[in-house]
Amino acid sequence: xxxxxxxxxxxxxxxxxxxxxxxxxxxxxxxxxxxxxxxxxxxxxxxxxxxxxxxxxxxxxxxxxxxxxxxxxxxxxxxxxxxxxxxxxxxxxxxxxxxxxxxxxxxxxxxxxxxxxxxxxxxxxxxxxxxxxxxxxxxxxxxxxxxxxxxxxxxxxxxxxxxxxxxxxxxxxxxxxxxxxxxxxxxxxxxxxxxxxxxxxxxxxxxxxxxxxxxxxxxxxxxxxxxxxxxxxxxxxxxxxxxxxxxxxxxxxxxxxxxxxxxxxxxxxxxxxxxxxxxxxxxxxxxxxxx
Amino acid sequence: xxxxxxxxxxxxxxxxxxxxxxxxxxxxxxxxxxxxxxxxxxxxxxxxxxxxxxxxxxxxxxxxxxxxxxxxxxxxxxxxxxxxxxxxxxxxxxxxxxxxxxxxxxxxxxxxxxxxxxxxxxxxxxxxxxxxxxxxxxxxxxxxxxxxxxxxxxxxxxxxxxxxxxxxxxx
Numbered sequence: 453x454x455x456x457x458x459x460x461x462x463x464x465x466x467x468x469x470x471x472x473x474x475x476x477x478x479x480x481x482x483x484x485x486x487x488x489x490x491x492x493x494x495x496x497x498x499x500x501x502x503x504x505x506x507x508x509x510x511x512x513x514x515x516x517x518x519x520x521x522x523x524x525x526x527x528x529x530x531x532x533x534x535x536x537x538x539x540x541x542x543x544x545x546x547x548x549x550x551x552x553x554x555x556x557x558x559x560x561x562x563x564x565x566x567x568x569x570x571x572x573x574x575x576x577x578x579x580x581x582x583x584x585x586x587x588x589x590x591x592x593x594x595x596x597x598x599x600x601x602x603x604x605x606x607x608x609x610x611x612x613x614x615x616x617x618x619x620x621x622x623x624x625x626x627x628x629x630x631x632x633x634x635x636x637x638x639x640x641x642x643x644x645x646x647x648x649x650x651x652x653x654x655x656x657x658x659x660x661x662x663x664x665x666x667x668x669x670x671x672x673x674x675x676x677x678x679x680x681x682x683x684x685x686x687x688x689x690x691x692x693x694x695x696x697x698x699x700x701x702x703x704x705x706x707x708x709x710x711x712x713x714x715x716x717x718x719x720x721x722x723x724x725x726x727x728x729x730x731x732x733x734x735x736x737x738x739x740x741x742x743x
Numbered sequence: 744x745x746x747x748x749x750x751x752x753x754x755x756x757x758x759x760x761x762x763x764x765x766x767x768x769x770x771x772x773x774x775x776x777x778x779x780x781x782x783x784x785x786x787x788x789x790x791x792x793x794x795x796x797x798x799x800x801x802x803x804x805x806x807x808x809x810x811x812x813x814x815x816x817x818x819x820x821x822x823x824x825x826x827x828x829x830x831x832x833x834x835x836x837x838x839x840x841x842x843x844x845x846x847x848x849x850x851x852x853x854x855x856x857x858x859x860x861x862x863x864x865x866x867x868x869x870x871x872x873x874x875x876x877x878x879x880x881x882x883x884x885x886x887x888x889x890x891x892x893x894x895x896x897x898x899x900x901x902x903x904x905x906x907x908x909x910x911x912x913x914x
Contacts, residue, residue, distance in 0.1 A: 453783050460744065460761030460807055490803045491785050493762075503761065507808060531797075555873025557788060557851070560797045561804070642872040643786060 455493035462505040466591065469618060472504055474593040477615030480504050484526055487554065487562035488570045504618075512620060515539060521623040523589075526566070530559035542626055544737070545633025545653055549580050552635060555643040568601075569619050571611045571674065574645035578605060578675030579667030580635065583651040586624045590617040598623070605674035629662055631655045632737025636726040637669070640713070646670040647713040648722040650702070652730035654685075656738045661685045666698070666727060671706035671719055678702040681727065690735050699727040746810045750775070751819030759806050766790045768806035769816060777817035777846050781875070788874030791847030792816050798851045800873075817846035820853065828894040829853045829887070838887030840878040847874045852888040860899075861892060 463469045473480060481500035483489050484507060492498040506512070512525035515536050522542060524533075533539055533550045540547045553559060553567075553576050567577045568588070581601045588599040590613055597617070604612045613619060637649035649669035655662045664685040666678040681701040688694050708719035747756040750773060757772045769775045769792070781789030783802050790802040793815040820827045829849045832838065839845040848871060855862055855870040862870070867888045868881065876884060 454764070454767075455762040457760065457762055460805070462807065462810075486805070486808065487785065487803055490764075490805070494764075494783070494802075505805075505808060551869075555788075556870060557791060557798050557800050557873040558785060558803070560794075561799050 453494040455490070456496055456499045458493075458500055459502045460505065461502065462508050464508050464510070466509055466618075466620070469504060469506055469509060470591060470593050470616075472502075473616045473618060476502050477617075480615070482506055482569070482618050484566035485529060485562040486566075487558045488567065488572065488575075506618060517542075517626070518623075520626055522626060524564050524622050524624070526563065526618070526620050528564050530554070530562050530564065530567075531556075533564060534559065543584065543624060543633070545584065545635060545651065545734075546580065548633070549576060549635035549637075549651065552576060552637045552639070552646075552649070558643070565619050565622050568604075568622060569611055569613060571605050571607075571609050572645075573605075573608050573672060573674050574670040575675065576635070576637065576646065576649060576651075576669055579649065579669040580651040581622065581624070582667035582675055582677040583633065583653040583665035584624045585663075585665055586622050588613075588619050589621040589623060590614075591620050592617040602677055608673055627655050629655050629657055630738045632734040632740070634730045634733035634737070636730050636733075638722055638726075645713075648708070648719045648726065650723060650726035650730050652727065652734045654690075654731070654734040654738050656735075659689050661688055661690060664698075664731075666702055666730075668702065668706055668723060670713075671708040671723055673707070676706065678705050678727070680705055685731075690731060695728055695731045698731060699724045702727040744807055746806050748809050748811065749813045751815055757806070761805060761807050763806045764802055765792070765804040765806045765809055765814075766801040769801060769814070775816050775818050779843055779846060781843065786875065787844070788847040788851070788871075789844055791850050791874060793850055793854055796854060796857065798847075798854045798873075815850065817849060820849060827853070828891040828898070829856070831894060832887035832889070832891035833884075836883050836886040836890050838879065838883045844874055844876045848876065848884055848887075852884075852891060855888065856892055856895060860895060862888070864889070 479501035483505050512527040514525045586601045590597045633653040635651045638647040646669045651667040653665040664682045668676040681698040684698050703720045703724035706723045708716045710716050769778050779789040781787035785803045791798050792801045795813050829852045867885045
């Protein structure tokens with residue numbers, strides 16, 4: 453299968469890339485690893501006039517700590533997350549979750565930021581970033597803009613990025629207390645999209661929850677942040693009742709559809725079960741780890 | 744657009760439209776038909792090649808994306824006239840039946856052994872989880888990679904010997 457014809461630009465500086473977007477952003481699609489975009493081009497679900505390949509831009513392939521955040525550049529691949537000691541130490545949720553994404557060959561090419569910007573409601577990173585309260589760093593000719601992940605997803609494959617902007621990094625706040633996370637994903641086979649997946653991140657203050665993040669995959673028009681469930685956890689001790697109530701809230705907030713992977717009712721119940729399991733796992737890990 | 748890449752150690756170039764996939768460039772322009780097209784939708788791994796030593800799906804890469812980079816295909820595995828350990832492993836352990844997935848399986852196996860010379864069965868299974876076999880099944884493929892790991896370890900421990908175990912396929 454061939455994609456429809458397109459112009460191709462592969463600039464070697466960010467400035468040049470931003471120039472291209474300023475001029476032709478409306479017709480262009482930015483490509484990093486291409487592991488979601490190229491299949492769509494081949495099936496001709498997407499037919500942009502111009503592909504702007506950012507794969508040769510310098511300085512975007514790093515995972516680094518900066519002022520209370522971990523910054524993940526736009527060319528950091530899934531496999532780089534898999535091998536990152538920094539992330540294993542501070543944000544083990546990401547390292548656990550990455551093994552559930554696509555397959556090892558796709559992980560050698562696909563990028564974290566590309567996946568977030570692709571905004572597939574069945575994508576894994578989106579819900580993980582919602583649980584982690586990440587923020588996108590977007591650049592354009594008019595400067596840099598930081599976009600909170602909450603609100604970034606506007607619909608299936610639609611984000612808050614402007615046509616003249618490119619996301620150059622995602623920033624994740626470092627936990628300031630004992631923390632733990634978990635990712636539960638139900639998939640039929642390796643490489644499949646999630647039937648349902650749930651990401652959970654907890655930060656503790658003594659026995660009580662300081663911050664809770666819950667992101668949901670494949671149960672709505674976008675990845676969802678289960679805010680009502682999160683709010684019910686803040687300041688509380690995680691008793692079985694508190695956990696069960698959060699799980700019920702998340703399940704009722706989810707809006708899955710019937711499809712070949714299962715019925716809506718089944719998926720809602722999986723959300724409930726996964727939130728419950730996820731909170732327990734995250735709590736156990738947070739109690740092991742002293743930040 | 745002009746593209747130039749090193750393929751199996753030799754510099755190759757061609758003039759391609761940006762939409763040409765790497766797998767088609769390899770098969771149609773360079774006539775390296777050992778890289779197969781299976782599902783054509785990033786699922787099966789029949790089109791696996793090594794890009795700078797890492798396995799990737801060449802049906803999901805544009806040829807222009809790998810301009811200036813290093814590609815290894817199944818045609819580049821053998822060591823001169825001798826089979827490589829991974830090839831001997833597939834031969835000895837009956838790691839293939841129809842052979843369609845084999846180029847991808849061998850390249851994934853070779854890349855795994857580069858990073859991890861002594862993998863567990865579980866690690867091999869994870870490594871090949873993006874490659875689908877529809878006839879032999881995975882048992883013998885796992886054994887084949889283990890066989891290759893043993894051959895490589897033997898060769899590493901006996902640098903003086905002239906690769907006795909790697910000289911040929913059958914006995």
